[in-house]
Amino acid sequence: MTTLRLLRRRRFLPLFCTQLLNAFNDNLYKTAMVLFVVYAVYSDPETETVFSAIATGLFIGPFIVVSAIAGQLADMRDKAKIIRTVKLCEIGIMTIGAAGLFLAWQDTLVHSVAVPLMLFALFLAGLQSTFLGPIKYAILPQHLRKTEVLAGTGLVEAGTYVAILFGTIIAGWIPVEAAMVAIIMTALVGYAMSRQIPAAPALGEIEPIDWNILRSSIALIRSVRKDRVVWLATLSISVFWMVGAILFIQFPPLVKNVIHANKEVATLFIVMFSIGIAIGSVVINHLLKGEVSARHAPAGVVAMGFFLVLFYVFVRQWPTGLEGPFLTVPEFLTYPLAWVLLVNLLMISVAGGIFVVPLYAFLTTRVAGNMASRTIAATNVISSSYMVFGSVLALVMTYLGISIAEQLLASVALCLITCWMARKLHAEEHLPSVHLD
Incomplete structure (x- = not known):
């Protein structure tokens, strides 16, 4: 089995x-x-809700601003060396974050120093991920055979969400003082692991880096637009992540103020979403049997919208007027409706994984090897812009007095738009690729 064999390969x-x-x-x-x-x-x-939206915006903001430079560097330099440099920086970033958590835990200068420090570290973490993002997919065609790329992409996507799952679970269950130590230790282990990645030198002619952020970003997007299939895949991915951004912003305040449950239950919601994406990422590889195709994408995003509607309906049925301490996980699970909500979240994200994984494979298999990182970077610029717009949309809906539960319906409307783009992508996926430069 290709998937399992890859996990044994250096x-x-x-x-x-x-x-x-x-x-x-x-x-x-x-x-x-x-x-x-x-x-x-x-x-x-x-x-x-405002804080959650600001945190999301700060994390994904760097993807908009410096993705073009990150993509150029990844295509013009050894990708493995860039990964090691980025992981080394992570050690310092998490030290800053740990300092902010420590001050907040000690109730010292919380609003004036601790919260800004934590948000600054989150921004830097987003900057770090901006440079890693174009590489994690673009390096796959360089190290894997063509028949292994979809399996490798699915594993990276599934592994990412399993990691999100465990990171989210642990963050919700361990005390904040333990989290301070854990983030620094994980950064150290990550750097040690990055040193084992085989070299991935630049492919093709080495070009000078355009450090003008605006000019290089515009040039990057114009280049990707030349190939209609790649462009449709990019837009479909972007709207998908906009839906994801809205949902992740809504989960903590939804759980606290509508479900009347504690932070462990909020963690459980995010966990179910992450498990589903990981499952969908593996399932689609088996459905397509290694072929890079969008034929299941329209059905996947329609299913996602359908389960979002069901999730909204069941949230509206949750008992109102709950008082006293927030519900713990065991108390939450005593409600039959709780299990219905969790299963709906799982199905939403399984459908999302089935939808998005083949689209990333399109981005790395339709373009020349020396353009793969920049293609991913262009996708990151656009999808991050959509995610920021999703964050702003959540803020506007909150400002207009739209309840958190009602805001879920905005995600359903976006699923319909994504389905339309996915259908066009599937209809045109067999068109010959266009040279990007």
């Missing part, structure tokens, strides 16, 4: 583990920070 395993540890640490830190602030610092639903 040309894949160190990269897989490095990416897994990076996703784990990002989410351990981000979730520990957001849950601590939402439950221990603020006590107002509107403020909590």
